[in-house]
Amino acid sequence: MSEKLQQTMFEAIEEELKKQVSRLDQPHTKPFYEMLTYHMGWTGEGAGSQAAGKRIRPLLSLLSLSSVDGNDNALEWLRAVSFSAAIELVHNFSLVHDDIQDNSPLRRGRKTVWVNWGAPMAINAGDALFVMANQSILDLLKYYPAEMVVRASGMLNEVCLQLTQGQYLDMSYEERNDLKMENYWPMIGGKTSALLSLCTQAGAYLGYAKEERVELYRHFGYHLGLAFQVQDDILGIWGDETITGKSVASDLVEGKNSLPVLFALEQNGKFAKRWQEGPITQDEVNDLAALLEKEGGKAYAEKTSADLTAKALGYLDQAAPQGEAGEAIRGLANMLLKRKQ
Secondary structure: OHHHHHHHHHHHHHHHHHHHHHHHHOOHHHHHHHHHHOOOOOOOOOHHHHHOOOOHHHHHHHHHHHHOOOOHHHHHHHHHHHHHHHHHHHHHHHHHHHHHHOOOOEEEOOOOOOHHHHHHHHHHHHHHHHHHHHHHHHHHHHHEEEEEHHHHHHHHHHHHHHHHHHHHHHHHHOHHHOOOOOHHHHHHHHHHHHHHHHHHHHHHOOOOHHHHHHHHHHHHHHHHHHHHHHHHHHHHOEEEEEEHOOOOOOHHOOOOOOOHHHHHHHHHOOOHHHHHHHOHHHHHHHHHHHHHHOOOOHHHHHHHHHHHHHHHHHHHHHHHHOOHHHHHHHHHHHHHHHOOO
């Protein structure tokens, strides 16, 4: 039954996203509109479910809302579907910009927006998604008191600032070779965990949970985000490109200070020595990935991800989610840890 609930929510989220993006569906901005529909996975070569993604973040927000009292009635969670769309729009705004900053040619198996239309146009497309996110929040006024909408909007914009802080650290770390594992957590706390914690926090808030319970939901999302990013680090080095849809060589070639790398640097072995010598070339990737695994980087990251997921689920237990939605949240958390893409 929880799968049926998720599918119903997913369809409502897609409908809402298309409604929000259609603001640009006008004769004089048609090509601009098509950039956004392409990035969202709806149009262009390779369009479809894989290109669109799983919409995990908006699903988490609606499931959190429904699980507060176990009421899976669509009349309840549909009132907040515009906020779930805002979360997904912010996520996609960050992806469009991130692809430019990381010089990534592929996103979910397709050419990125900047590759197709150039970086200047892609920056503008990302900006449009950000603006639409803030417009989408205001649709909550149809169903929620203004003070709740203002607070929800404040939560989202605070997280957007944290996203930029995390991205700044991520990019600035690429120029450094003196980082420790302790430098890693503030980066991913902003880059990844902030938005996932918003999903669960704001979802519970819009479900009228008490403040202490809202905080438990926030902690659940935050630690789930940490685990998710560590898992992403693993896939960024050892993932299957045919499954992930993006080059796995980029993290090593681009000098990403991911958790497996930082762990190996502190071991000060052969991998650390090569890393300190300068940029990794494409033809070195396979050998260095194998060396990094041999020196314990992969195993350490996998254990850390598992520990963080257990901690996240501990907070979720305390939050006591109810009904099918609560069951679905647990399923999503486990899926994020075990994913291969």
